[in-house]
Amino acid sequence: xxxxxxxxxxxxxxxxxxxxxxxxxxxxxxxxxxxxxxxxxxxxxxxxxxxxxxxxxxxxxxxxxxxxxxxxxxxxxxxxxxxxxxxxxxxxxxxxxxxxxxxxxxxxxxxxxxxxxxxxxxxxxxxxxxxxxxxxxxxxxxxxxxxxxxxxxxxxxxxxxxxxxxxxxxxxxxxxxxxxxxxxxxxxxxxxxxxxxxx
Numbered sequence: 001x002x003x004x005x006x007x008x009x010x011x012x013x014x015x016x017x018x019x020x021x022x023x024x025x026x027x028x029x030x031x032x033x034x035x036x037x038x039x040x041x042x043x044x045x046x047x048x049x050x051x052x053x054x055x056x057x058x059x060x061x062x063x064x065x066x067x068x069x070x071x072x073x074x075x076x077x078x079x080x081x082x083x084x085x086x087x088x089x090x091x092x093x094x095x096x097x098x099x100x101x102x103x104x105x106x107x108x109x110x111x112x113x114x115x116x117x118x119x120x121x122x123x124x125x126x127x128x129x130x131x132x133x134x135x136x137x138x139x140x141x142x143x144x145x146x147x148x149x150x151x152x153x154x155x156x157x158x159x160x161x162x163x164x165x166x167x168x169x170x171x172x173x174x175x176x177x178x179x180x181x182x183x184x185x186x187x188x189x190x191x192x193x194x195x196x197x198x199x
Contacts, residue, residue, distance in 0.1 A: 008074055008075065008119055009074060009075045012051070012075040012077065012078055020052050020054065020081070020085065026054060026145040027054070029145040029189070029190050030054050030055050030058055030114070030143075030145065031058040032190070033055075033112070033114075033141055033143040033190065033192050034055060034058040034059055034061075034062055034112060034141075035058075035062070036141065036183070036192060036194060037062070037110050037112065037139050037141050037194070038139065039059070039062035039063050039067070039109070039110060040062075040063070041063065041064040041066060041067065042063065042064065042066045042067050043062070043063045043067050043068075043109040043110060044063070044067065044068040044070075044107065044108045044109050044110075045059050045062075045063060045067070045068070045069055045070070045108060045109060045110045045111070045112060046070045046071075046072060046101075046103070046108050046110070046111045046112070046133065047059060047069070047070065047071040047072070047091065047111075047112050047113075047114075048072055048098040048111050048112070048113040048116055048130060049072070049073055049074070049098055049113055049114070049115070049116040049119065050071030050072060050073045050078075050079075050082065050091075050093070050114075051073055051075075051078045051081075051082070051114070051115075052078055052081040052082045052085060052087070053071050053079075053081075053082035053085065053087030053088070053090070053091070053093070054087075054114070055071075055112050055114060056069055056071055056082070056087045056090035056091040057087065057090045059090070059091065059112060060090040060091060068092075069090060069091030069092070070091055070092050070093075070094060070103075070108075071087075071091045071092070071093045071094065072093075072094040072095075072096040072097075072098055072101065073093075073094075073095070073096070074095070074096070074097050074098070076095060079093050079095060098113075098116065098120075098126065098129070098130070099120065099121065099122070099125070099126045099129055100129065101129060101130075101132075101133050103133045104133070105132050105133060106132075106133070106134065106135045106136070107133055107135075108133050108134045108135065108138060109134070109135060109138045109139070110134065110138055110139045110140070110141070111130050111133070111134055111138075111139075111140045111141070112141045112143065113130070113140070113141065113142050113143065114143045114144060114145070115143075115144050116142070117142055117164050117165060117170075118164070118165075123164055123173060123177075124173060124176055124177050125177075127140075127173065127174060127177035127178070127179065128177045128178055130177075131177055131178030131179055131197055131198075132178075134197045135197065136197055136198065136199035137196060137197060137199070138196070138197040139194060139195070139196055139197070140174075140179055140194070140195045140196075140197070141192060141193070141194055142165070142170075142191075142192070142193040142194075142195075143190070143191065143192050143193075144165075144190070144191040144192075145190060146188065146189065146190065146191070147186045147187050147188050147189065147190060147191045148163060148165055148166070148186050148191060149186075149188065150188045151191075165186070165191060165193070167181075167184050167186070167193075170184070170193055171184075174193075174195045178197060178198050179195035179196065179197060179198065180195055180196050180198055181193060181194070181195045182194045182195060182196050
């Protein structure tokens, strides 16, 4: 296992059991972000880096009983917390590295990724992997329930010009990874960048 994987697991494992209680009011923001994906009945969607699975219920609602909802995460403790919360009823949970997904190319209609970009070891290559598993014209949502400035304030830091989520950085990063940014919102209440899979 790489140092990157170890770092991610070391960060999330001790936090998994109480993760949801730290952010009890995020559900409406997740539902709004999922709605922005424009999913349809029967679509196939992945929650990449799903953590405790907070997006799985709105994703299931969006794709219906005939759709496919997958949640992939690298940290067993986060998936165990998702199961304890009953979220495995809304989607199939995979212990998997989103930088090397065990999925066929073009097998998905959309990827939802909450708070993922900051944890990717090689963002350009890793976003290309997400593009690989999505059909041309499919959609990617990079989401966080609060915006960059609010998150930085919460963490006691300042935003730097090199922040990957800044629009001038994220747009070319996505373009180089097989995505075309279609929407960008960064406000205190949410961060949401949408992109379409290039053909």
